[in-house]
Amino acid sequence: xxxxxxxxxxxxxxxxxxxxxxxxxxxxxxxxxxxxxxxxxxxxxxxxxxxxxxxxxxxxxxxxxxxxxxxxxxxxxxxxxxxxxxxxxxxxxxxxxxxxxxxxxxxxxxxxxxxxxxxxxxxxxxxxxxxxxxxxxxxxxxxxxxxxxxxxxxxxxxxxxxxxxxxxxxxxxxxxxxxxxxxxxxxxxxxxxxxxxxxxxxxxxxxxxxxxxxxxxxxxxxxxxxxxxxxxxxxxxxxxxxxxxxxxxxxxxxxxxxxxxxxxxxxxxxxxxxxxxx
Numbered sequence: 001x002x003x004x005x006x007x008x009x010x011x012x013x014x015x016x017x018x019x020x021x022x023x024x025x026x027x028x029x030x031x032x033x034x035x036x037x038x039x040x041x042x043x044x045x046x047x048x049x050x051x052x053x054x055x056x057x058x059x060x061x062x063x064x065x066x067x068x069x070x071x072x073x074x075x076x077x078x079x080x081x082x083x084x085x086x087x088x089x090x091x092x093x094x095x096x097x098x099x100x101x102x103x104x105x106x107x108x109x110x111x112x113x114x115x116x117x118x119x120x121x122x123x124x125x126x127x128x129x130x131x132x133x134x135x136x137x138x139x140x141x142x143x144x145x146x147x148x149x150x151x152x153x154x155x156x157x158x159x160x161x162x163x164x165x166x167x168x169x170x171x172x173x174x175x176x177x178x179x180x181x182x183x184x185x186x187x188x189x190x191x192x193x194x195x196x197x198x199x200x201x202x203x204x205x206x207x208x209x210x211x212x213x214x215x216x217x218x219x220x221x222x223x224x225x226x227x228x229x230x231x232x233x234x235x236x237x238x239x240x241x242x243x244x245x246x247x248x249x250x251x252x253x254x255x256x257x258x259x260x261x262x263x264x265x266x267x268x269x270x271x272x273x274x275x276x277x278x
Contacts, residue, residue, distance in 0.1 A: 009034035010055040015157035016135030021180035080271030082182035107137035108152035201266035219256030
């Protein structure tokens with residue numbers, strides 16, 4: 001085990017789901033932790049060398065891809081060096097002694113509200129206030145000290161900020177997971193790397209994307225995710241962010257990617273890293 005103290009940072013605050021992903025990735029590693037209020041702050045800190053690695057959410061199994069993060073990774077030229085998957089178990093947290101009937105204002109990241117929609121549909125008289133993250137929502141409720149306020153957050157956040165669980169497991173999807181990217185300034189390919197993330201664009205003509213994606217099928221590479229993002233200044237043209245199972249050091253995978261590149265107007269591999277199972 002390396003004695004180097006890693007400088008790692010994540011979106012949100014201590015007790016967030018991103019914090020849990022960071023703990024999973026860097027378990028048993030000596031580390032100096034930083035927390036950032038915005039996705040861009042994390043990515044920029046990696047690019048500028050303020051931290052060695054950053055942890056940001058990229059996809060939720062209930063609400064889909066977090067498109068802003070795709071744009072930021074590409075804009076700042078960072079690499080994907082790993083991924084973690086965390087089960088999301090939202091709870092309604094309030095001050096010790098508060099009861100459900102005391103609540104009229106709830107703070108959460110918008111994703112938290114979206115993932116608990118049926119619960120909040122039963123409490124339409126409550127004011128839902130979007131906030132930076134679920135963990136910072138818990139922190140705010142604890143700091144404000146008002147019994148009418150609650151937050152959507154994890155049990156870890158409840159423990160760290162001294163809050164009580166007023167309603168547990170308020171999410172509607174029992175198989176609710178968030179995938180997180182571990183980002184660094186450059187690619188790192190470990191022996192057990194089996195997943196590739198890349199960004200491409202194709203000619204703006206009929207069938208172009210179909211023919212490009214066919215390379216994965218004929219090359220025997222399983223595509224696990226596809227996300228489109230608009231190209232700035234070019235209406236109705238897109239970058240495609242793709243996750244595919246494979247190894248850059250595998251000759252057949254390398255050949256498939258070379259063929260793919262020849263068909264693209266833009267092609268960039270963001271990382272080849274070990275996949276994480278839910």
